[in-house]
Amino acid sequence: MVSCPQCGASLKEGAKFCHVCGYHLPETEQQPPKQEAPAQETPKQEEFDVKTYTNVDANEVFDSVKSGGLFKRAIKIMFNPKQEWEVVAKETPKVPMLIFGYVLILSIIPLASMFLNGMLSGLIWGGFGYYMVTGIVWGVIYLIICVAATIISAVIINALAPAFKSEKNLGRAMQLVAYSITPMFFGGLLFIFPFISFLGYLAGFYGIFIMWNGITPIMKTPKERQVGYFFTSAGIVYGVFWALWLIFWLIATLILLAGAIGYVRHF
Numbered sequence: 237m238v239s240c241p242q243c244g245a246s247l248k249e250g251a252k253f254c255h256v257c258g259y260h261l262p263e264t265e266q267q268p269p270k271q272e273a274p275a276q277e278t279p280k281q282e283e284f285d286v287k288t289y290t291n292v293d294a295n296e297v298f299d300s301v302k303s304g305g306l307f308k309r310a311i312k313i314m315f316n317p318k319q320e321w322e323v324v325a326k327e328t329p330k331v332p333m334l335i336f337g338y339v340l341i342l343s344i345i346p347l348a349s350m351f352l353n354g355m356l357s358g359l360i361w362g363g364f365g366y367y368m369v370t371g372i373v374w375g376v377i378y379l380i381i382c383v384a385a386t387i388i389s390a391v392i393i394n395a396l397a398p399a400f401k402s403e404k405n406l407g408r409a410m411q412l413v414a415y416s417i418t419p420m421f422f423g424g425l426l427f428i429f430p431f432i433s434f435l436g437y438l439a440g441f442y443g444i445f446i447m448w449n450g451i452t453p454i455m456k457t458p459k460e461r462q463v464g465y466f467f468t469s470a471g472i473v474y475g476v477f478w479a480l481w482l483i484f485w486l487i488a489t490l491i492l493l494a495g496a497i498g499y500v501r502h503f
Contacts, residue, residue: 301337310338313415314442317445324454327411329408331407334407334414338415342418343378344379346424349425349428350372350374351372353371353430354368357371360430377488380484382417382421386410388476389469389472390406390410391409393455396465397409400465412454415446416447419439420440422439423442424436426439447470451469
């Protein structure tokens with residue numbers, strides 16, 4: 237309620253005239269109309285830029301190898317994973333660079349090791365040509381599996397991210413997988429030696445520890461969901477890898493067996 241400045245009568249809010257003395261209330265003395273609070277704008281979602289995931293320069297790959305940046309990243313992620321994951325989290329992920337500039341290049345290590353294994357096996361047991369070809373075949377298969385397993389695992393892990401309240405980002409999932417399987421590549425150095433080559437596969441399991449340190453900073457996984465998402469992701473990576481390895485092993489074994497039979501018949 238407001239009061240008339242002339243006679244003091246009580247007036248209703250918003251009245252323009254006094255109903256007692258007829259005094260015309262000035263506009264300034266009227267109760268200003270209530271203004272509605274402006275509606276809050278819905279935050280815009282970040283637009284998906286396909287170039288972020290597809291734009292990679294071949295020179296960037298070569299420069300990474302020539303400068304040693306590729307191997308520095310690999311060494312740091314294996315020996316100081318917690319600190320290196322923090323560095324990775326600040327980078328813009330590039331899927332092609334991770335595949336062609338990291339996984340594919342490091343896969344050459346086990347490929348070369350398996351080739352040398354074939355040569356040594358040929359010198360020890362005879363049949364040099366057969367074992368050399370076998371080494372090359374298994375090396376190429378291992379390279380294909382590493383690349384394929386990285387892509388398939390990253391896609392699945394990324395698709396499951398919302399279920400664990402994590403950030404759904406294919407580039408981040410690719411970083412998590414590619415860097416976590418780094419021990420598989422360097423463990424491949426043991427493939428050179430015929431009698432202990434199996435240890436190369438066991439070395440790859442060190443990647444589980446690396447992934448544990450990376451699941452939260454890379455995928456923005458809450459602490460209460462870290463354990464579940466970690467075990468799920470690790471199971472996916474190694475499950476996909478060994479499933480592909482079994483499939484290729486069956487195919488390659490049949491091919492090599494046929495080749496061996498033909499080799500024996502030739503002599």
